[in-house]
Structure formats: C-alpha cells, structure tokens
Amino acid sequence: MQKPPATPLPSPHRRRILQMAAAAAAVPLLTACGSGDDGFAAPSLGEAQQFSGQRTRSFDEGWLFAAGAQTGDAAALPGFADQGWRALDLPHDWSIEDLLGGSDDGAATAQPSHLFYFEDPALAERAPPRIGPFDSQLSGGGRATGRFVGGEGWYRKHFTVAANPGQRVELAFDGVYQNADVWINGRHLGFHPYGYTAFGHDLTPHLVAGENIVAVRVRNLGDNSRWYSGSGIYRHTHLTVTGGVRIPRFGVGLTTRELSTSEASIVAQVTVHNASGGLASPALRVMLFDAQGKQVAATDIDAHGMADGERKDAMLTLKVASPQAWTPDTPQLYQAVVQVIVNGAVADQVIETFGIRTVSVDGGQGFLLNGAPLKLRGGNVHHDHGPLGAISLYDQEYWRLAILKQGGYNAIRIAHNPPSQEFLQAADRLGLILINEFVDMWDVAKTPDDYHLYFAQWWQRDLESWMLSSRNSPAVCIWSIANEIFDSKAAEPRGKELFARARAIDASRPIMQGAAQGIFGAFNAPTTAAYTDLGDIHYQLSFAAARQAMPGKAWMQSESFASSAYDHWKLVTDNPFVIGDFVWSAWDYMGETGMNVPQLIAKDSDTDTSFQGQSRDLGKQASGLWGPYPWFAAGCGDFDLIGQVAPQHLYRRAVWDISPIEMAVARPVSGNRQQQAFAFGWFDELESWSWDVAAATQLRVHVYTGADKVELYLNDALLATQPLTAANKRIASFWVAYQAGTLRAVAYRNGAEIGRKELVTAGAPAALLLTADKTSLAASRDALAHVLAKVVDRQGRLVPDAVVRIRFAVTGGDLAAVGSGNPHNADSFRRGRRHSYQGKAMAYVRPGKTPGKITVTATADGLASAQLDLTSV
Secondary structure (H helix, E strand, O other), X not given: OOOOOOEEOOOOOHHHHHHHHHHHHOOOOOOOOEOOOOOOOOOOHHHHHHHXXXXXXXXXXXXXXXXXXXXXXXXXXXXXXXXXXXXXXXXXXXXXXXXXXXXOOHHHHOXXXXXXXXXXXXXXXXXXXEEOOEEOOOOXXXXXXXXXXXXXXXXXXXXXXXXXXXXXXXXXXXXXXXXXXEEEOOEEEEEEOOOXXXXXXXXXXXXOOEEEEEEEEEEEOOOOOOOOOOOEOOOOEEEEEEOOEEOOOOOEEEEEEEEOOOEEEEEEEEEEEEOOOOOEOEXXXXXXXXXXXXXXXXXXXXXXXXXXXOEEEEEEEEEEEOOOOEOXXXXXXXXXXXXXXXXXXXXXXXXXXXXXXXXXXXXXXXXXXXXXXXXXXXXXXXXXOHHHOOOOOHHHHHHHHHHHHHOOOOEEEEOOOOOOHHHHHHHHHHOOEEEEEOOOOOOOOOOOOXXXXXXXXXXXXXXXXXXXXXXXXXXXXXXXXXEOOOOHHHHHHHHHHHHHHHHHXXXXXXXXXXXXXXXXXXXXXXXXOOOOOOEEEEOOOXXXXXXXXXXXXXXXXXXXXXXXXXXXXXXXXXXXXEEEEEEOOOEOOEOOOOOOOOEEEEOOOOOOOOOOOOOOOOOEEOOEEOOOOOOOEOOOOOEOOOOOEOHHHHHHHHHOOOOOEEXXXXXXXXXXXXXXXXXXXXXXXXXXXOOOOOOOOXXXXXXXXXXXXXXXXXXXXXXXXXEOOHHHOOEEEEEEEXXXXXXXXXXXXXXXXXXXXXXXXXXXXXXXXXXEOOOEEOOOOOOOEEEEEEEEOXXXXXXXXXXXXXXXXXEOEEEEEEEOOOOOOOOOOOOOEEEXXXXXXXXXXXXXXXXXXXEEEEEOOOOEOEEEXXXXX
C-alpha cells in the first residue's frame, strides 16, 4: 500500500496575519473595564474567527495504522517501512472493527427476547465464539468490556514543515485509550497513561525542514476497565502553530462572578507564556460577543515585561449589560476573543465559547441555577456510541444528547470519566446540566490493570487537564472527583487532596464524590466525604441516614435503579434538600453485559410495583452470572444503542409528568410464570399489539400514567376499569386475552380525559422504510447522518418484533457502521448488514470530503427495498 502524500504543516500565512494584526493594533487599548460602547473599532467576530482558524487546525487526516505489537520501538523510527500499513483518518477505534477469522452467522444471536437465558439457554452454545469484533474467550475484560478485544496498535503520520524561525508547534490529543507513547522523528516525547484526558507535546525542538514523522503506540492490555473503553486515538487531534509569546493550551478561563437581569460580571483568567527566547512585553485584550456576533464588552491590560520561559496569569473583569443567562430552556452562548499584543501587533489569539450563569447548592433549597431552585431529572451516560465504538464525532454527540433532552432529561452525569469536547459543546448548545466526573478509582484497583497503577504519579496532571479543558462549558455545573471509592477510611486523605486541588482550580462550581466511600450505604462509616460540597448516595430508597450524617448539606442520588423510578423521584420531589435523581442508565452502553434481564416469578404474584430486594447480590443477575455470552451490552438504557425508546423510559415519562399516558405489553413467558422488573432493568415489553401467539393467550399489559383512572378497550369493547392511587406508583396492570385488532387505553383525572394510547396489530412484513435525522449535512468528517430502517407492513405500519436481515449500501459517502438496539446480537458492525431488532436497524453515514449527493439503499429478502437521498454541502 502506498503511503499517503505528505501534508504541509498548517502554519499561519505570516503576511496575512500581520495585516490583520496591524488592523487590530490600530485600535486604542481600553482602560480597566469596558462595556463595548466607547466607540472601540474592534475586529468583527468573523475576522477574529478567521485569525484563530489559522492558529489551530485538525491533524486527523492522513494517518497510517497497524494492529499488533511491532519489534520493540522500531515503528517509531523515521526509516521504518510502513508501506503496508492501513491508511485512515482519526478518530479511530480498532476494538469495534472485525477480528480475523470470525464467523459470519449473525442470525445465530438475532432473536429479540431478553428472556433467552430462561427460555432458550442453548442460544449461548449456538453463538459463534468469534464473530465481528467479539471473542468470548480472548477478551481481556470479558463481560465487563462486552467481550471486545484490545491489544496494541501503532499510528504513524508523515507531514512536511517549512523552515520558520520563531514558530512554535504543538500536537494535542483529545483522548487516547490508553497508555500512549508519542515520538517525533524517532525522539520519544512522552507517555500518557489515562485514556480520557487531553494531553499535548511541543514538537518545535525536534522538527526538521521537509518531511517529519509522528508515531504513536497505544496499549490497551489486560483487564483495565469496567465498561467498553475502545482502543486507539479515538478522539480528535490538533496542531497549534503560534509565535513565541502565546496563550498555552486551556489558558483561558471565563467565570460568571455576579449575575442579575441588568448586569453580569465576567472574570477572564488568562495565562500568557513567553517562549520567544528573549524578553517580551505583552499586553492583553478581551472582547465578548453575544450569539448574534455583537460585541457586548471589552477590556485590556497594559504590557508587562516577561522573561524568556516565564508564565503569568492575568485576571480581567468585564461587565455585560442585560445579559442573556444560560439555562436549560434558554441555552444562550457567548464568545470571548482573547488577544496577546506585542509591539502593537496581535501575537496570539484564542476564542472561547461560554455561557453566563451561576450555580450553587444549598442544604435548604437544593440546586440553584442563576439563584433559582431546579430539580435535576438526570441519567448516567457512558462515552461509547454503540455501533460506532468509542470515536467522538460532534454530530453523534449532539444527536444522542438531543434525544435525551427531548425525552425529558435536563441533566446528565458523565460516567465515569472526562467527556469529549464535542460532548461538552453539544450539551452547551442544548442546555443540559452536566455532572463532569474524573475517575472511577484512585489508588486501589477495581480491575487489575486499570488507572490505579498510575494514579499516585499522574492524578494532579490529569485532574488539571480534566478541569481546565472543561471549565468554560456552562453545561458543566458540578464536578465529581470520583465514583464509588471502596477503600473507605484509607481514601479520605486522598479525597481531601483531590477536593483541595479541584477547589483551587475552580471555586465557581460545587464539587461532589459519587457515593462517597461506599456504594450501597448512604455513607460508609467513619467517612461520608464531608469535605465535599454536597452528598451523594447510590441505589437507596431513603435519605434519612444521609441527612443525619450531614444535615446541613444538599444531597443527591447520582445512580438509581430503573425498576424503582417512582420511589427515587418521589424522594426528590418530597425533599427540598435533594437536588435530583440520575438513573442507571439514560442511554444503553457496551459492557457490563445483560443488566436488563428481567426476573421471572409465579404468574399470580403481584407485579404492580417495582422490585427492590434487600438481599440482592449484584454479582449475579436473574439467577445466573450477569448476561452470558452473546450479551455484549448492558441493555438497561432508557434509550437503546441506536437511540430508540426502551420501555422503562415510557414509565419514566409518566413518573416525570411529561406524558399523560404510555402503554406497553410484556413479552409472553412459557409456563405459569410472568416477568418482574429487576434492579437496573425493566420488563421485556414493547409498544405492540402484534404477537405470534395463539388466540386468547393471556398477555400482561402495563399502562403508565399519572391519572386516577384507566379504561382499557379491545376492539372498542371495554375490558376493564382500574382506579389508581399513590400505592400503584403510576402503573396500571391488566391481563388481556390476545385477539388481533386495536388495544386502547384511556386515562382520566378528576373525571376528565387527559390522554389515550392505541396499539394496532400490524400485518406481515412487506417493505423497508428509511428515515434520517437530517437530509443535509456538512461535507466534513465530523458530520454524520443516522439513517433508520424500519420493517413495515403493506399499510406502512412498523412490524414491532420483526427480525429481518437488512443490507445497507451507500454511494457518495461512507457507511461508517450498522447496528441495532439488540444487546445480545453479536455480529459485525462494519459489513453493511444487520438483523433488525423490534423491527428496526440503523446505518451511520458519513459524507465524503467534497460536497455532493449521498444515496442510502436498504434491501432485505422478500421485502420491497428502500432508498434515501442525502446531500453534503
């Protein structure tokens, strides 16, 4: 294979930049604090963005990759023969890619039932031990990481540099999983172990005129995670080119100090680094622009002398009149243009997006946003993207968070590691409140090869990277320094260290610790993480012990069972000091396999209220080990792997009062048994009245509503009327003898109808139907369209439980992945075909690098095919 052509270094065009700088320098410097109304002829926001676009550019294109270990460090040397390596663009995750020598029999695991562990235990024996990216024997993390395979991988990139004295060049990585070594022209630049924090290297001393080669070795070895991590350079890379006097990476922080309807006080903290090789006297200018591009404030600091190698921090205060506050309902964003000026010219410039808002927690009022109490309807989200693996693309992050926002969430806990920059940007724009979490462990292991091996030496650098890279996001409202630290009393000194360092970096947000030093107790004596700003418990039905332990603080529950949604949310609404509840989990994820396996109980048992056992053993699930192979995903999300609504979210919509009525039917179970929602999961049920069962088979129907009465009809005949009280926890349950037709539920409150829901029996599968979240997308490798294929009958109605092998083809773009919501259909995500789950499958389509028409086609044996045209512009 030919190596890709060497790409020129995206260095600034000096003449153009000096012309722009001269124009900016002609503007007189302002005094200490300005409002932008003093006749100040500043450059427009568009001009500033053009300048910054020359400073930092993507470094994602034109890499070479080889899986597996190389001979020592030979692949880091410039002369290494890489002609046979695969050409690709970043971000990249090799763990989601097909393994060699695997089976092609995806049908073996395509059945939709979550009950196969009970109904068809031989499925695990029929499942190919190696298929697609899965290997049931060789996966280092096993069920915890979804039976995916890690290993070692190498990346190389050839690029050219023109001689430019005084230019400084930095290579930045947003995230590499994990244990990354980086070389430039054979010189080792450094090692970075943590897979979720950004890091960078100064290339300047090692660059040569002409061709240069960056090499990166990534090692995802052993048992090092409790969920799917992905492998490789799975987030974006950037090359930043500046002069010698510059703002270093993450060198600008923006904080709302005071806020009222008439005025906001914004503090800009700016770090300047003099790496020019001599003395320098830089000045600073900060300008704020609103969402319409209008300048609303500006200020500056006069020049100060700096020695070579010196760093200085400056604090500038700006006043914004009539500020547009950032809230979940009105997520208004501003941009700050920060300029370093040397000898009258702009030497460096950074643009940061931020929001004007304040956050605090109070033991009496709970969580306060802009001074007003707000209850957090929350959920936990891991970083993987199902069929796409771990790679982070902005359109994917936005699509997922938009679905959650539309589903009623106003808050997300990022579990249990720093998110991508694209995740933060999407949350900022959508108005989602984030709990941003640092790590899953400190000095004591949760898995043998995890980050605990490096924590003592690396936590301070990684904590700083985590916080500084996120601090300007208005969505980040709470920091969490850890999740479920088990080592209790011994961990308290370490926790105090982390808290103190975090507080020194950012005093504007509350800091918590997930479940303190214990998972199931409200606190694990003798420590309750009293050094944090608010308390947190996991999976509890009472805050009594917590409140007694720390009576003056606000509390929350950052992990809760789906099966106890009503009870958990009632704790929030009944107690002003409880700020919110976060279900595990809002979106399904890979790893921790089979957490949504319902329990089976006798048919005459009570199932109207959710399960909450006192003697549960979370090492076991549904009378066996968690989900056995071929389970690869948890299966417990409110939304499944491709963003389709799961039944527990139907219930949550009723609990949160965002839907007047929802209805679902539990999958029938053989014998005198029925399903019972268990812990993290829910009933295996569908919004369906299309079942392949004999007439008169008794099916369990659940109606979820805040009504006080529900009527159930079948083919317009009234079957039953059920009154509801608080004891029913918003669940009305019915046994109905199956008969094809229309099942209708009607909800009443105080005698008036508040909503109705119908389920209609569908016909046989007849055709495929394609829809997309967008039909026009940018001609960018960060763009993505989500094309959903549905199996429909002759009337165009979804066939709810259809299992059909759908083949996808794309022209004019790339088929990045295919997938379904089935958490145990082990199969390839890359071969262009997938068995539908609950009648649906999805194609992930990326545009090419040039604008044009993209055509997506879906076919299946015996069904009418479908075609959809997209446009990249």
